[in-house]
Amino acid sequence: xxxxxxxxxxxxxxxxxxxxxxxxxxxxxxxxxxxxxxxxxxxxxxxxxxxxxxxxxxxxxxxxxxxxxxxxxxxxxxxxxxxxxxxxxxxxxxxxxxxxxxxxxxxxxxxxxxxxxxxxxxxxxxxxxxxxxxxxxxxxxxxxxxxxxxxxxxxxxxxxxxxxxxxxxxxxxxxxxxxxxxxxxxxxxxxxxxxxxxxxxxxxxxxxxxxxxxxxxxxxxxxxxxxxxxxxxxxxxxxxxxxxxxxxxxxxxxxxxxxxxxxxxxxxxxxxxxxxxxxxxxxxxxxxxxxxxxxxxxxxxxxxxxxxxx
Ligand code: TUI
Numbered sequence: 509x510x511x512x513x514x515x516x517x518x519x520x521x522x523x524x525x526x527x528x529x530x531x532x533x534x535x536x537x538x539x540x541x542x543x544x545x546x547x548x549x550x551x552x553x554x555x556x557x558x559x560x561x562x563x564x565x566x567x568x569x570x571x572x573x574x575x576x577x578x579x580x581x582x583x584x585x586x587x588x589x590x591x592x593x594x595x596x597x598x599x600x601x602x603x604x605x606x607x608x609x610x611x612x613x614x615x616x617x618x619x620x621x622x623x624x625x626x627x628x629x630x631x632x633x634x635x636x637x638x639x640x641x642x643x644x645x646x647x648x649x650x651x652x653x654x655x656x657x658x659x660x661x662x663x664x665x666x667x668x669x670x671x672x673x674x675x676x677x678x679x680x681x682x683x684x685x686x687x688x689x690x691x692x693x694x695x696x697x698x699x700x701x702x703x704x705x706x707x708x709x710x711x712x713x714x715x716x717x718x719x720x721x722x723x724x725x726x727x728x729x730x731x732x733x734x735x736x737x738x739x740x741x742x743x744x745x746x747x748x749x750x751x752x753x754x755x756x757x758x759x760x761x762x763x764x765x766x767x768x769x770x771x772x773x774x775x776x777x778x779x780x781x782x783x784x785x786x787x788x789x790x791x792x793x794x795x796x797x798x799x800x801x802x803x804x805x806x807x808x809x810x811x812x813x814x815x816x817x818x
Contacts, residue, residue, distance in 0.1 A: 537566050553579065624643040645676040675691065676697035723790035732752050
């Protein structure tokens with residue numbers, strides 16, 4: 509059976525690995541692409557040279573398609589937007605903003621553009637300016653999130669646009685994938701599940717924190733800044749939560765947040781790190797290779813659906 513996302517991108521399974529800042533490097537992205545999904549290198553707030561190097565490393569590791577995620581609030585977004593054209597990247601996903609101003613340049617370079625959107629209005633705008641598909645991300649997701657849950661966002665976006673919709677947020681296994689397809693999505697993006705991949709080079713403390721998390725262990729911080737972020741609970745998250753609740757102070761939140769993702773990913777600093785993860789972390793208890801993750805998920809989804817639907 510044909511699937512619009514698989515056809516659009518030339519991949520085996522309609523699954524993307526989320527472009528997680530500081531986390532999704534060429535090793536993780538290439539492992540997902542080799543496993544039949546779409547691996548995505550995160551540019552986060554990194555300079556263009558870092559991203560160029562990761563793109564070149566990924567090309568050495570796989571000849572399958574992979575993508576680059578551009579965080580639109582990065583100071584290097586403009587430079588990286590040009591770099592993906594120079595490097596012949598096949599797919600760009602975007603986060604935390606409106607990529608409208610880069611759209612023509614990317615389309616002229618033959619790049620498939622798939623923005624992450626948290627609302628129907630932005631999905632429609634993205635379709636109008638030429639997006640090839642959209643990723644509708646619900647607030648169950650880790651990291652920077654919108655207001656709506658995946659369950660309500662996905663079907664409303666599906667009804668509002670003609671381009672394919674990829675569902676993200678709260679999906680961790682074959683049941684979640686089957687549910688996303690029932691809502692009308694024709695692909696999925698998973699971040700948190702790939703944190704448990706052997707090929708995911710995060711600090712041991714980060715991986716263990718995800719593997720040990722239970723259903724209620726994440727919290728949304730930074731609401732007062734206008735950029736709410738879902739993280740696993742720890743000392744820093746409690747401090748940030750208290751600021752939001754009792755004494756909203758965006759500058760204080762920014763100050764505490766600076767470098768905190770690095771502290772989690774590189775240093776494994778359990779008190780002061782920002783351990784971004786989605787609500788589905790509570791479901792995850794084992795490490796696997798990216799290929800095993802993808803194959804297990806689609807075997808389970810196929811069993812539930814009673815047929816191959818991709
Ligand atoms: O971007 C993400 N997730 C992220 S980015 C990130 S790095 C970061 N670190 C600290 C503070 C904030 C971010 C960690 N996780 N997901 C995609 C996503 N995009 N979620 C929400 C949005 C979004 C929000 C508003 C997309 C577009 C948008 O548009 C506003 C507008 O301009 O209309």
